[in-house]
Amino acid sequence: MALFQIFDPSARPTPIGIDLGTTHSLVAYTVDGRPECVLDCDMSPLLPSVVHYLEHGGVMVGNAGREKAALHPRETLVSVKRFMGRGADDAETRRMGPYDFAMPEAGQSNTVRFKVHGRTLTPVEVSAEILRVLRTNAEEKLRTIGGAVITVPAYFDEAQRQATKDAAKLAGLEVLRLLNEPTAAALAYGLDKGRTRGTFAVYDLGGGTFDVTILSLDDGVFQVRSTGGDAQLGGDDMDRAFAEWVFRHMGVDPATASPELVRAALDAARLAKHELTERSNTVIAVTAGETTFERSVRRTEFEDIVRPVIERTTPAVKRALRDAGLRPEEVDGVILVGGSTRVPAVREHVKKLFGQEPLSDIDPDQVVAFGAAIQANLLAGDGAQEDALILDVIPLSLGIETMGGVAEKILPRNTTIPAGRAQQFTTYADGQTGFELHVVQGERELAADNRSLAKFTLKGIPPMPAGAAKLEVTFRVDADGMLTVTARELNTGIEQRIEVTPSFGLSGDDVERMLLESYEHAESDLAARQLRERIIEGERVIAATEAALKVDGDLLDEDERAELDGALKALRDAIAGQDGKKIHHRTEGLDRATHPLAERRMDRAVQQAMKGRAVAEIEDTVKDRPEHPHLAASYAADEASDKET
């Protein structure tokens, strides 16, 4: 007899946190606020980020896929994260990998495409396969899952962030937030240890990316001070350097080696690297077809080989410290994240950089997923005031190209998000009727040396003498770190707004098409899904409105209250009638009707935040932190001055 689990269909869906990693991926959730990883059928939390494509459709993901890598190197995609958001012509994508790339055809976007069994696949589609497995594993454990927080390297740029969001959408996940990996780790550490204040550095060396983040923690607010890194540096580079050393000793030129041999050398290098973490020597063995190679390696030899890779993390660490205005010894704790920080030489290096023993009491492989799960739970919660809050930053400066090809920074790196800033520009030619805008990301002086994110033109401006037109360009970055650019000519009011879709990313249409093509979403399915989503959205707005009325109903007069009640009832009726269009329409109606209430509630909350803390509370705070007695004093001064004005 089958056993059925008792399942409450009205139970709140469990929000999840996903670490979509270069080498492996994890999904976690929280139980009573404590994070736990979902284990797969092998009882392991780590799903290798490997996707093998079968000849007649279908995929094998994880360990099963990895086993296929040796015999089918071109059909088995390993470390696909390195290709996310990359251009097809990007030199970095070609470095020593066994893959067969397809150049974009006319009309296709300039994104990396792998040729597998005669079809072409983008990194977004491959990543979606990994996310689907994680989703399924989570659903088996938790039944209904809610929204997901997905982590990305802090140093991921616009294109890479967008690609990650697209992959999640393709896998049928609702993305609550993209969260930077080091920030996730700090969240897990900070909350785990019950720490209330301090300055931390997170050194995150993963399979393919390196991040360093300096952040401070103050009464539950995690504020990122600075971040830096290299989106193309990680354990993979150690493996490559090690494999190149193997090739040298074999007398083989890696450029002409077969894909099987390249794969075998990389795998052998990774294995030997792991062994040298525990032992002082090992044997590296490569077998591919007829070719075999064997040699013993000492740890010190290995360390000499990978030292240049580890050294590449130094400038980013130094810069992050300087950006935060800190000396290494002012950091209260250094958190290690990422499997590559298991390598003893990496730990030694970190110790030397910061002059202190780094922390690693939470498993560096799981800590990011833990943080993501905690954040997902916070976002799905009711937003109580005592909850932790993350204030993150943009990792790279955002700007536009001006005369002479100079990149003018509008939002400098390490600006706290959400952020927005407007800057005015003018025409340089008489009668100029269009402005070409080139949006770039990076720290270099010249636009051409930075990453090009988008180009667009504001047209239709009436001819004016040079310098007379006033173009206002507004950059806006949301809490996911995604950029929107608006350009407006102030004399005429002509406006254009774009969501920055990088030129080598996928267009919104591409993603829609992939959604339709994927077997899970046949046309009929799509309609049902849309209705379901609209009902959920409608119910969410009703619940939020009712909660707001309960607390702050006094902010509305009778007429306003009646209007809001009417809008509530109308939406409830539409949901009962299961009419998707009507639900959508009336959700928007209710949304509009709540504006006065929302506005006044926010004003009230801001006033409370400013008046602050009741006097008793301040006294408590002072007792908690004898090292900062001037805090309370300055508050008193603030309040006094409020009264004077």
Next chain:
Amino acid sequence: MTDPFELLGVERRFSLDRAALEQRHRDLSRTLHPDRYVQSPAGERRMALERAVAVNEAFRALRDPLSRAEALLSAHGLAVGDADRPSQSLLMEVMELRESLDEARRSPDKVAALLAQVRARSGSEEAFLASVFDDQPAPGADALGRARDALVRLKYFRRFEEEADAALDS
């Protein structure tokens, strides 16, 4: 942009208690950050986002002495734009500093010494700005003009400091 002092509810002064300013920013962020509105209706989410952006922008303006001085000048009706001409003597001074920096580039100690020297110059300009904005209830046109000159110098020193910083990087 609205007056950042008013938005953050802090006194209009040049010398600010940085810890208190950060505390105020955290308190307002707790109230307005988009994370608090994930479950809210779209309109409310947008509204909170706008306000969170404004608060972050005001915080950024007040945290840095340079932009704080700009905000104070513009509160007194004096705009500081790119059109402000540096004096001949300032240009000469910065040019000499640049030459010294080029010569010192290979020696981090010398670069650090130059940096310290310019930081000290910035520090005295900041002290002057504090005397204008904090010591007098309503600074006159003359004082404001001199404050603007100090701000222009501060900007040039800042740019030099950034270059020297970058030189230490490489």
